[in-house]
Amino acid sequence: MSPVVRPAAGPLAATFLDLPAGSPGGSVELFLDLYTGDKPLIPARAFMLTPAGPRPNVPAGLDLLAVSGKCLEGTGFSRYVAALRQALVAAIDPAQIGVLHLQHLTFGATPALLRALPAHPRIALVHGTDLLFAEAHRDQLQVLRETARAADAIVVPTGAMADHLLRLAPQADRRKVVHIPWGIPDHLLTDPPSRPARTSTSHLRLLYAGRLTAEKGAEHLVTSLAPIPGIELSIAAPRSQFHAMAPLLQRAGVRAQYLGWLRRPQLWKAFTEHDALVIPSTTLEAMGLVALEAQACGLPVLYQPVPGLNEVLAASGVATDFTHSAALARDLDRLRKTPGLLPALRQAGYANACRYPLSTTAEALADLGRQLT
Structure with a gap:
């Protein structure tokens, strides 16, 4: 309780x-x-x-x-x-x-x-x-x-x-x-949603959650993901913003599953159904609360190390460069192939979220x- x-x-x-x-x-x-x-x-x-x-x-x-x-x-x-x-x-x-x-x-x-x-x-x-x-x-x-x-x-x-x-x-x-x-809500730390067992590891399931405004960096995410194989991208964002982004997704050849603009409990459940949260912000973030909520739910965070995020997440997440596809591909490959890395990140992320x-x-x-x- x-x-x-x-x-x-x-x-x-x-x-x-x-x-x-x-x-x-x-x-x-x-x-x-x-x-x-x-x-x-x-x-x-x-x-x-x-x-x-x-x-x-x-x-x-x-x-x-x-x-x-x-x-x-x-x-x-x-x-x-x-x-x-x-x-x-x-x-x-x-x-x-x-x-x-x-x-x-x-x-x-x-x-x-x-x-x-x-x-x-x-x-x-x-x-x-x-x-x-x-x-x-x-x-x-x-x-x-x-x-x-x-x-x-x-x-x-x-x-x-x-x-x-x-x-x-x-x-x-x-x-x-x-x-x-x-x-973040105390009950999310004391009673996080359960994480279902992963049945297949052939693809890395990435989740973007948040507004799709310019400073959030979703355009860099899409263009850098385009040439990388073995990725499934889900997007939880306001509907109008997702529709505005559809031409870019089509031009880049990136297929993204649209989850809707989720209420908090729905978003927390979505955290348990993915392998990593991606935060490609291009400028400062006040705190990155969505990253902390993801970590509380056992979801590792892959983030652009902008001011604010690098302070709150530090080594509890994976800092990468969403503006360079080769760097992003290397870090995603490491997540997929390094034994024990994802479980270790889940543990480190939860410990970090508990600080807040x-x-x-x-x-x-x-x-x-x-x-x-």
Whole structure:
């Protein structure tokens, strides 16, 4: 039986992720893991946006705000932030809130929360998309720098994220930066899904799981896999993104089984049905939570050693170069032919995942909130 993970005792947080409920991504899963459910790990008033179309089923403790006009720059962005602020003011009693948890240093929710609740302590949580969008959009860089100044504490999951943040916001107070790794659900570590016995070893079964945006490197994966024999590739990704990738798969002659955009338990089961997870990211990763969840389920990880991933995975996975087919082929051949390598990687990966229980993340964030209130 899995142990009961108790909510972290701390001040009630107000937190807001300005993505539509149901959006894909590791930061969304982390947000829901921490702040929602019947007994959230961090007690909170948690908000996301109402998506277009039918209202989705949302977890307990998640409120949706019907605000449209999301954008990144110019007067439209200012209007969007003002509308978010107005919706938050109508939804929140400031007297109930002890601390702000600012999801991202960029985007609209963070300045809206700061303006709706200007007198509360502020903990800012840095995600990879913050830094990528701040590099690409001047207005978002401005928001990032303003948030870094306004926050009482800036939480980074890896040292690589801190380094990148301080390059973008060199005036930020380094003393405010706190290292708290993200985590994966405790029950996945204590009660992982069982792994069926492998009946055939003629092919190496690879799984890609995640969004198919440019920085995730799926294009490099496909072109490098094309000449390599003995590979079966499965892809779990948003449907529209997989369809957009279909012409590349066809040109490369790579046959990929599309698994759908899987719910967490389905993804965990898929982890047990493959030989390795591939993470070909081309730029930094905040933490690589999907890699840790795979390791918890006994799935070895083959990864591009970008900042963040190389810190979290290190020797518990196999670092390779997805931009060079010969290097990738050599590492895949080693996985297939070296006796005992895959079982050893499964063992090392599980031990690594056990370093990152979500309850530890929640307790560290709650303790930080207690220090600030």
